[in-house]
Amino acid sequence: MSQKFTLNVNGADHAVEADPDTPLLYVLRDDLGFNNPHFGCGLGQCGACTVHLDGKPVRSCARPVSDVGSQKIVTLAGLGTPDKPHPLQAAYVQEQVPQCAYCINGWIMTAAAFLRDNKKPSDEQIRGALANVKCRCGTHMAILRAVKRAAAMMG
Amino acid sequence: MTRDEQPATFSRRAMLKAGGALVISIGVPFAREQARADGGTTVAAAKPALTPDQLSSYLAVNADGSVNVYFGKMDMGQGLAIAIRQMVAEELDVAFASTRIFIGDTDTSVNQGGASGSTGVQEGGKQMRVAAAEAKRVLVEMASDRLGVPADQLAVTSGVVRAGNDAARTISYAQLIGGQYFNVHLDWNGKYGNALYAPGKATPKDPKSYTVVGQPIPRDDIAPKVFAEANFVTDVKVPGMVHGRMIRPPVAGAVPVKVDESSIGDIPSAKVVWDNGFLGVVADKEWSAIKAAQQLKVEWSALAPPFPDQAALYDHIRKAPTRKRDVGKETGNVDDAFKSAARVIEAEYEWPFQSHASMGPACALVDFKDGRATCWSGTQKAHFVQTGIAATLGIPQDHVRVIWTTGPGSYGRNDADDCAMDAAVLSRAVGKPVRLQYMREQGTGWDPKAPASVHQARAAIDASGNVVAYEFLSRGFSRVDVDTNGSQPKDTLAGQMRGVELKSGDGFGVPGDSYGFANKRTAWETIAPLLDRASPLRTSHMRDPVGPQIHFASESFIDELAAALAVDPVEFRLRYVKDPRDIAVIKAAAGKAGWQPRPSPRKDQTGDKVSGRGISYAQRGPTRVAVIAEVDVDRSTGKIWARRFTVAHDCGQIINPDGLHHAIENNIVQATSRTLWEEVKFDNKNVTSVDWRSYPILDVTQAPEQVDVVTIDHPDLAPSGAGEASTRPVAAAIANAVFDATGVRIRRAPFSPDNVKSALS
Numbered sequence: 001m002s003q004k005f006t007l008n009v010n011g012a013d014h015a016v017e018a019d020p021d022t023p024l025l026y027v028l029r030d031d032l033g034f035n036n037p038h039f040g041c042g043l044g045q046c047g048a049c050t051v052h053l054d055g056k057p058v059r060s061c062a063r064p065v066s067d068v069g070s071q072k073i074v075t076l077a078g079l080g081t082p083d084k085p086h087p088l089q090a091a092y093v094q095e096q097v098p099q100c101a102y103c104i105n106g107w108i109m110t111a112a113a114f115l116r117d118n119k120k121p122s123d124e125q126i127r128g129a130l131a132n133v134k135c136r137c138g139t140h141m142a143i144l145r146a147v148k149r150a151a152a153m154m155g
Numbered sequence: 156m157t158r159d160e161q162p163a164t165f166s167r168r169a170m171l172k173a174g175g176a177l178v179i180s181i182g183v184p185f186a187r188e189q190a191r192a193d194g195g196t197t198v199a200a201a202k203p204a205l206t207p208d209q210l211s212s213y214l215a216v217n218a219d220g221s222v223n224v225y226f227g228k229m230d231m232g233q234g235l236a237i238a239i240r241q242m243v244a245e246e247l248d249v250a251f252a253s254t255r256i257f258i259g260d261t262d263t264s265v266n267q268g269g270a271s272g273s274t275g276v277q278e279g280g281k282q283m284r285v286a287a288a289e290a291k292r293v294l295v296e297m298a299s300d301r302l303g304v305p306a307d308q309l310a311v312t313s314g315v316v317r318a319g320n321d322a323a324r325t326i327s328y329a330q331l332i333g334g335q336y337f338n339v340h341l342d343w344n345g346k347y348g349n350a351l352y353a354p355g356k357a358t359p360k361d362p363k364s365y366t367v368v369g370q371p372i373p374r375d376d377i378a379p380k381v382f383a384e385a386n387f388v389t390d391v392k393v394p395g396m397v398h399g400r401m402i403r404p405p406v407a408g409a410v411p412v413k414v415d416e417s418s419i420g421d422i423p424s425a426k427v428v429w430d431n432g433f434l435g436v437v438a439d440k441e442w443s444a445i446k447a448a449q450q451l452k453v454e455w456s457a458l459a460p461p462f463p464d465q466a467a468l469y470d471h472i473r474k475a476p477t478r479k480r481d482v483g484k485e486t487g488n489v490d491d492a493f494k495s496a497a498r499v500i501e502a503e504y505e506w507p508f509q510s511h512a513s514m515g516p517a518c519a520l521v522d523f524k525d526g527r528a529t530c531w532s533g534t535q536k537a538h539f540v541q542t543g544i545a546a547t548l549g550i551p552q553d554h555v556r557v558i559w560t561t562g563p564g565s566y567g568r569n570d571a572d573d574c575a576m577d578a579a580v581l582s583r584a585v586g587k588p589v590r591l592q593y594m595r596e597q598g599t600g601w602d603p604k605a606p607a608s609v610h611q612a613r614a615a616i617d618a619s620g621n622v623v624a625y626e627f628l629s630r631g632f633s634r635v636d637v638d639t640n641g642s643q644p645k646d647t648l649a650g651q652m653r654g655v656e657l658k659s660g661d662g663f664g665v666p667g668d669s670y671g672f673a674n675k676r677t678a679w680e681t682i683a684p685l686l687d688r689a690s691p692l693r694t695s696h697m698r699d700p701v702g703p704q705i706h707f708a709s710e711s712f713i714d715e716l717a718a719a720l721a722v723d724p725v726e727f728r729l730r731y732v733k734d735p736r737d738i739a740v741i742k743a744a745a746g747k748a749g750w751q752p753r754p755s756p757r758k759d760q761t762g763d764k765v766s767g768r769g770i771s772y773a774q775r776g777p778t779r780v781a782v783i784a785e786v787d788v789d790r791s792t793g794k795i796w797a798r799r800f801t802v803a804h805d806c807g808q809i810i811n812p813d814g815l816h817h818a819i820e821n822n823i824v825q826a827t828s829r830t831l832w833e834e835v836k837f838d839n840k841n842v843t844s845v846d847w848r849s850y851p852i853l854d855v856t857q858a859p860e861q862v863d864v865v866t867i868d869h870p871d872l873a874p875s876g877a878g879e880a881s882t883r884p885v886a887a888a889i890a891n892a893v894f895d896a897t898g899v900r901i902r903r904a905p906f907s908p909d910n911v912k913s914a915l916s
Contacts, residue, residue, distance in 0.1 A: 018442075019442065019443075021442075022440075022442045023442065026440070026441045026442045029390075029441075030398075030440065030441050034383075035383065035386065035387075035389075035390040036383035038387070038389060038514075038515055038563065039389065039515055039516075039592060040514055040515050040563070040595070041595040041846055041847060042445075042594060042595055043595060043846055043847075045846060045847040045848065046514070046847055048514060048515060075383065076381075076382075076383040077382065077383035077384075080382070081382060082378060082382050082384075085381075085382070089381045089382060092377065092381045093373075093377050093378045093381055096234075096373055096374055096377060096813065096817060097377070098232065098377060098380060098381075099231070099232035099233060099564070099817070099821055100231065100232040100513075100514060100561070100562070100563060100564035100565070101232060101376075101377070101380040101381075101385075101387075101561070102387065102513075102514040102515050102562075102563040102564055103514050103564075104380060104381060108381070127855050127856045127858070128856065130855045131854050131855060131856045132854070133854075133855070134514065134847060134852065134854070135514070135855075136512060136513060136514040136564050136825070136852065137232065137514070137564055137821050137825065138820075138821040138822070138823070138824030138825030138826075138827075138828065138853075139817075139820075139821055139824070140824050140853070140855050140858035141820050141824060141858060141859065141862055142817065142820065142821075143855065144855065144858065
């Protein structure tokens, strides 16, 4: 049943044993201790579990660990640190964005990939890029301010 | 200083001699060892009993002079922790940065009601303010003794008591009491929860001297979350922990009659926990528990489908027997006034069941061992969960500790308390700590719902076009079919599934306004739940409980009156609103929005794409809010974009303007979501809104372009709630704007494209 996998998370390799159909989310959270991605729906609908696989935002709740292979995984903790924050992390703190904060992996990880590939985006482009991420507390106005602030920082 | 105001000081030996019960508890941050390290003292301080009449239950000064604040309400992410620290730092005259707050741990805080009714500052802050004022008074008295200077000649700056400018005659709070506990008796009113109040002898400061209250101090819990350093309740792990998942019936009300454990035989660690209607599984790994829950073969009791067709819901509400009627307010003689009316205007409005649908389904970890339970929960009410777990497990309350830990979003009585009780039952059954998280379909499908309702309004108009009588009746499911907390098994799924005796409560509400109609009656009626036990449509409190539905109706109806009488909606309200602060918020919103007086609807637009503006206002307790919505409506698709909001908000004294601004903005957006999109769907058997597709909420493409907020500060008034008040007027403001744009009145929520399109056709 269970198989051995080597996962590269935030720049380091980790050996883990898991059933191959286990969603990456549970392996990251329960086996490797990366709490950053959250379980929101298990259906890929909300974004709370988002991580980057080779730079691309992916819903880890709906991605079996056996599909990851050698792709490099980056979680919210790997995006930046208090000493070297990603512009979105800095902007999130400056704009005081979250209420409950459970959704932030979805917004920050999705927006990070979007802003990396889209310089000086319009309001409409930002909204479109984030259309499939959920926030239940209604912090959308502050999210938009933070993404625009980060976009300005990223030139 | 009186004898009972002496700091409690005991040696550890003395405490042990006294029975050993006074040993400093784990988690108290300035234990004996720290006191030794900091000051070389061998004195240990014992905390007086954790009761509401002890100052030490709220505040302590550490050996380094920093201040611990123990708070029995919870911060659901609106910055309450910061506001409370500001109020304490202000009264104590210590630096804000020197305060730390410990929230919602039943071992360190008294029951101040939890997160409840936007009373975090209004009631919780009120208590912490008087506690801090009393602490300062006592400390200054102690300093007076030590310095030999009368108390009224002493001043405090940053926790240092000074006699004038004489630098030699100073003494710090740390020197006076650091590392020891207050032993000061407060004048407790004997109540727990929101009503708890225990002042001392001190008078709090004059607001004119405030330097900390009123400042936009940022939240310090955001950075740890953004850098993934903070633990949510979902992240807590303890040794030996296993994972649980619950199994809910496919037909609401059914119970398992046969459970085939061999169907999960290929998942070696999986175990079934079955007690009457309660059915769960535990397994060593989370994914194993999920698979076991999905895979377990269960035969359910045959049951007639419990629910009506959803299309018949509002007829059911109209026709079902009335369980309780309550006339909230009545002035004049309403019935006579209607008889002599020149004209009667009537309308009826409908609001659906709504789900908290928190960002993540609830999670709790319970470790039951040797007759004692420890629970980590994201509940809004840790102390009530403590009582509930004690009742569920049949153990004394003081054998239960609940440690509130940030959860995946909360707006009232969501699924958190149910989850804590389920986890307690699972932990006892398997003899291990159990971490239980619900699945999405349970978070949306099985949380307690905001009640569906019908609202009837009518007004009598005289020959001159004056409103001479007004009657408003809400009729719906109770806001407390299950109570607002899980302190009693009858109010939790674990209790109901396991067969406890039921008692559904009755409650609804009336509009909050100051319309001075000469004859006025506002009332409510409740009906029985559709299914009395373990129902996915059981109803309870969800953000601004029954506020959105009542004020959707009442403030839409006021607008209907204005339109029928061809009066500008702002002008019409100002004719009848009596309270000066109500008048002020209406005028402030209109002024900020650049409101141009004219009756609704607009008559200058053609084509599919039209725009309109609408106003609505409400009181919520002492807080009042006016909201102006500007909307774009596409007649061809039925799609509404609530493009701009202008909010005028008066919650008395403002503690933290930045936190307040965020709270208002988030209320507006969430309430827009509830207004435009949210409706719990069900079929005859069960709730069918089980995820984000079947329970859609607003996404960022539909977020407003602009939310302008005007806050009116009254430093001399008591601060009142801001956590929910601005939710209240949003639905009517949007409905009134849609009417202004289209000339069509939407009387049923949500205003989804399909509903709007059919209303417009």
